[in-house]
Amino acid sequence: MKSGETLGLVGESGCGKSTTGKAIMQLPPPTSGRVIFEGTDLASLHGTDLRRLRSNVQMIFQDPISSLNPRRRVEDIVAEGLRIWGIGDKSVQLAKVDEALGTVGLDPDTAKGRRPHQFSGGQRQRISIARAVITDPKLIICDEPVSALDVSIQAQILNLLEDMKARYQLTLIFIAHDLAVVKNISDRVAVMYLGKLCEVAPPDQLYAQPAHPYTGALLDAIPVPDPTVRPHEQPTLSGDLPSPVNPPSGCRFRTRCPRAEERCAEEEPLMREIDSGQYVACHFPLIGDTAAPTESVGALQTQAAPTV
Amino acid sequence: MAKLVAKKMLQLVLVVFLVTLFTFMLVRVKPGEPEDLLVPLSSVGTTQEAKDIIEKKKDGIRADLDLDKPLYQQYVLWMSDFARGDLGNFYAVSSERPVSDRVKDSLPVSLQLMIYAQLMALVIAIPMGVYSAYRANRPVDKVANTTAFGMLAMPNFALGLVLAYYVGVVLGWVPPTGYTSPEVDLVRHLKTMFLPALSLAVGQIAVYMRLLRSDMIQTLQEDFILMAKSKGISNARVLWRHALRPSSLTLLTVAGLNVGALIGGAVVIEVVFALPGMGALIAESILTNQYVALQSCVAIIAIGYVLINFLLDFVYSILDPRIRNVRAAG
Amino acid sequence: MSALPAETDVSLAPAGPGTSDQAAAEASPRKRRAFGIGALLAMGWLGLITVLAVLAPVLPLDDPLESVGAIARKGPGSAPGHILGGDSIGRDMLSRTIHGARASLLVGVTAVLIGLLIGGAAGLLAGYFRGRFDTVLTGTFDILLAFPSLVLALALVAFLKAEPEAGTKGLSTVTIVIIALGIVSIPILARITRANTLTWAQREFVLAARAQGAKNSRIIIREVLPNVMPAMFSIALLGMAVAIIAEGGLSLLGVGVELPKPSWGNMIAEGRGSLRNAPHIVFVPAIAIFLTVLALNYMGDVIRTRFDVRESAL
Numbered sequence: 001m002k003s004g005e006t007l008g009l010v011g012e013s014g015c016g017k018s019t020t021g022k023a024i025m026q027l028p029p030p031t032s033g034r035v036i037f038e039g040t041d042l043a044s045l046h047g048t049d050l051r052r053l054r055s056n057v058q059m060i061f062q063d064p065i066s067s068l069n070p071r072r073r074v075e076d077i078v079a080e081g082l083r084i085w086g087i088g089d090k091s092v093q094l095a096k097v098d099e100a101l102g103t104v105g106l107d108p109d110t111a112k113g114r115r116p117h118q119f120s121g122g123q124r125q126r127i128s129i130a131r132a133v134i135t136d137p138k139l140i141i142c143d144e145p146v147s148a149l150d151v152s153i154q155a156q157i158l159n160l161l162e163d164m165k166a167r168y169q170l171t172l173i174f175i176a177h178d179l180a181v182v183k184n185i186s187d188r189v190a191v192m193y194l195g196k197l198c199e200v201a202p203p204d205q206l207y208a209q210p211a212h213p214y215t216g217a218l219l220d221a222i223p224v225p226d227p228t229v230r231p232h233e234q235p236t237l238s239g240d241l242p243s244p245v246n247p248p249s250g251c252r253f254r255t256r257c258p259r260a261e262e263r264c265a266e267e268e269p270l271m272r273e274i275d276s277g278q279y280v281a282c283h284f285p286l287i288g289d290t291a292a293p294t295e296s297v298g299a300l301q302t303q304a305a306p307t308v
Numbered sequence: 309m310a311k312l313v314a315k316k317m318l319q320l321v322l323v324v325f326l327v328t329l330f331t332f333m334l335v336r337v338k339p340g341e342p343e344d345l346l347v348p349l350s351s352v353g354t355t356q357e358a359k360d361i362i363e364k365k366k367d368g369i370r371a372d373l374d375l376d377k378p379l380y381q382q383y384v385l386w387m388s389d390f391a392r393g394d395l396g397n398f399y400a401v402s403s404e405r406p407v408s409d410r411v412k413d414s415l416p417v418s419l420q421l422m423i424y425a426q427l428m429a430l431v432i433a434i435p436m437g438v439y440s441a442y443r444a445n446r447p448v449d450k451v452a453n454t455t456a457f458g459m460l461a462m463p464n465f466a467l468g469l470v471l472a473y474y475v476g477v478v479l480g481w482v483p484p485t486g487y488t489s490p491e492v493d494l495v496r497h498l499k500t501m502f503l504p505a506l507s508l509a510v511g512q513i514a515v516y517m518r519l520l521r522s523d524m525i526q527t528l529q530e531d532f533i534l535m536a537k538s539k540g541i542s543n544a545r546v547l548w549r550h551a552l553r554p555s556s557l558t559l560l561t562v563a564g565l566n567v568g569a570l571i572g573g574a575v576v577i578e579v580v581f582a583l584p585g586m587g588a589l590i591a592e593s594i595l596t597n598q599y600v601a602l603q604s605c606v607a608i609i610a611i612g613y614v615l616i617n618f619l620l621d622f623v624y625s626i627l628d629p630r631i632r633n634v635r636a637a638g
Numbered sequence: 639m640s641a642l643p644a645e646t647d648v649s650l651a652p653a654g655p656g657t658s659d660q661a662a663a664e665a666s667p668r669k670r671r672a673f674g675i676g677a678l679l680a681m682g683w684l685g686l687i688t689v690l691a692v693l694a695p696v697l698p699l700d701d702p703l704e705s706v707g708a709i710a711r712k713g714p715g716s717a718p719g720h721i722l723g724g725d726s727i728g729r730d731m732l733s734r735t736i737h738g739a740r741a742s743l744l745v746g747v748t749a750v751l752i753g754l755l756i757g758g759a760a761g762l763l764a765g766y767f768r769g770r771f772d773t774v775l776t777g778t779f780d781i782l783l784a785f786p787s788l789v790l791a792l793a794l795v796a797f798l799k800a801e802p803e804a805g806t807k808g809l810s811t812v813t814i815v816i817i818a819l820g821i822v823s824i825p826i827l828a829r830i831t832r833a834n835t836l837t838w839a840q841r842e843f844v845l846a847a848r849a850q851g852a853k854n855s856r857i858i859i860r861e862v863l864p865n866v867m868p869a870m871f872s873i874a875l876l877g878m879a880v881a882i883i884a885e886g887g888l889s890l891l892g893v894g895v896e897l898p899k900p901s902w903g904n905m906i907a908e909g910r911g912s913l914r915n916a917p918h919i920v921f922v923p924a925i926a927i928f929l930t931v932l933a934l935n936y937m938g939d940v941i942r943t944r945f946d947v948r949e950s951a952l
Binding site: 318323326329330334335377403457458460461462463465466468469472473477484527567568569570571573575576579580587590594595599602606610611613614617 | 779780781783786787788789792794795796797799847859879881883886887890891892893910913914917920924927928931932935936
């Protein structure tokens, strides 16, 4: 990941998006694989070093109720990061809390003394963001930060995140199951299936020409706000998600993939660059040399639409 | 199912082992030599002759309790005696009486008391709970609730004494204390057991009533109750047949959890009403330093308690298929 | 013993921590309901007996251990100057009841404090760290819970009641009762604290605190404990009530606080002999226990409803 970029991480529920987010924080450490942050393998860190490193990486959570301690005042919640690391004396901390609350659009004087249950969901996410930025982290992992909010408030929070990113020069990992949300905020989007990345690309490219069949199916599943467009006669994805504990051999998506062939069961596809900036892990991607355009899922869509 | 039974049996054996081990250690680890504790030295005198008698007695006790052997062997020997019904002796200077004789007489008294109390509690609490739920937040319900709350705060022994005074002494309806065996005189037996059972039942009534009430208020809001009502089934039938049934499992669970309180309560109530049960036996054993008897009584009660819980757990998992499946899977 | 409330009120509080979202939906500050009249009465009674018990030695009371003239077995009102009458050997009942409160409250408070400190800490650690520590601890406590609590208390009293060795004084009976009831309360409090800790420790604010680099000790004290506290406190109040009753039970079995020093329990036990002609000797301390237990139970309930305490997973 590049510094200063926003990476969107999408996939259906249960595919390991949140786990990836937590694994980056070593909460808990991943069972395999490595997390390299600014040249350090995080698995090699222990005790204070690991804790210190964590303060460079912050998280914003999905559930605005569960992520704030109901028994503490907003001031204490936001100041906690500073207090843990003993940054500044009391007055410096208070000033920083005020500043952070101000930048997320809350009035510091009224907000500070209150407890989380006195705020709405959107306001709570603002508090979460204030808590995350106060220690000047380099990376913030946003774990579905808007999926529990009303649509009207989602946009506000997304804009706020953008502002924060610019203001604090943050790198963001943005986890979501909603492709539309990810499209607007991300510099690059990574699609995940059963704990493995299957495609990484800039959003425009990804949305215009998905390479992985799974990405194609996901894009198809976005409802089109046009009453003349009939939903697909055939479900684009059938079958249940296989158990992530015991994933299928070879390519993990093959059990539900319309393009699966024998090779997919035997050999796990590797990530390769298929177009500039677009990476895919698939033996038979929807675009490029081996793809047959007539069989693409995208073609199915065009066939289904005229039947109206 | 067989797997579940096997697993539960294994658990049972383990718990019984640990519980008896704990009981055994409690008495053996006690400071002072067991044989010193068992013989009241002062009662014999200080003459040489008396000292000889005491020494001889102590040797006898040492041999009896296998005190010369290592601790684990002592436990095994104690346990195997226990399993064969040899519960040790009451050690006095002049005589030794087997504890099992006393237990044989005491255990039925305690069981009678607990069963009467439990029946009484259910017979009173179920209608009260059902009616309270049906009339939730009306005056009747509020009175019942307040009464139940008061009942919970009344220590059973204090209630027992109040009842013994008013019903037994002032009104003279039943004998205030004492015990009559049902074989001797059944009517008098029931009369003597009435007050102890009631004192013991009152706390349970409050618990069951409150629980049943809250459980049934929830049930009564469910769709299948509405369905039953819309079919024109009478209120009474809806309450008793449709609404009460789902609550029976909860009631059973709580009855199980309450067995411990019931046993503890029975121990005290027996002493209050001079019933010759296990509680009286334990109290006597502690006061006269008969630790062997105490150990056996505590072990019997603990094993009984573990067995009851085991059975209830088992019945529970048979009655509720959801639990059966979850537990079998786990 | 009356049922341990902790064991019985399993499903009386359907509201859990999760339901506070309703409160959250209204952005306006939640108005704290003032305590009702019942709670005020309960707190008033508890405050009164606590003050009386603490001040008993300096209050102008008769000597609780000495007979004060011909008031033996005189009921309340029939002995001028002694509003609660006299006991079986002519000691002032008022004085004995107030001095008895000292022993009874001391037993209740200290036994539960032992349970809270040891059981609460163990439950907190077990629920937070889980794993092997949790398994061992839960297993150990399950063995203690496999005994009916009063029978366990009896066995422990018998264990602690060793004949004093030559030259030493054994533990006082008050201490013995406190230790025994304290040990009995440990697994109960541990279990409830653990269950509550489990639900709170899984919440995302705990994860957030770890993400900020907080140490486990800081997270337990600052994030988890404040949320588990109401449950612990509510159970502690109920536990005190149970301990006060248990002391009475032990007294009736002859192993409570030793006479002539009064406790409510041993006053009842002693008064049993005069029940026929002087029932007030039993009734006065019985009413004192009843009111105190009622007040403690009530306050426990108030705290529980106020803080949405969940007692699941018992």
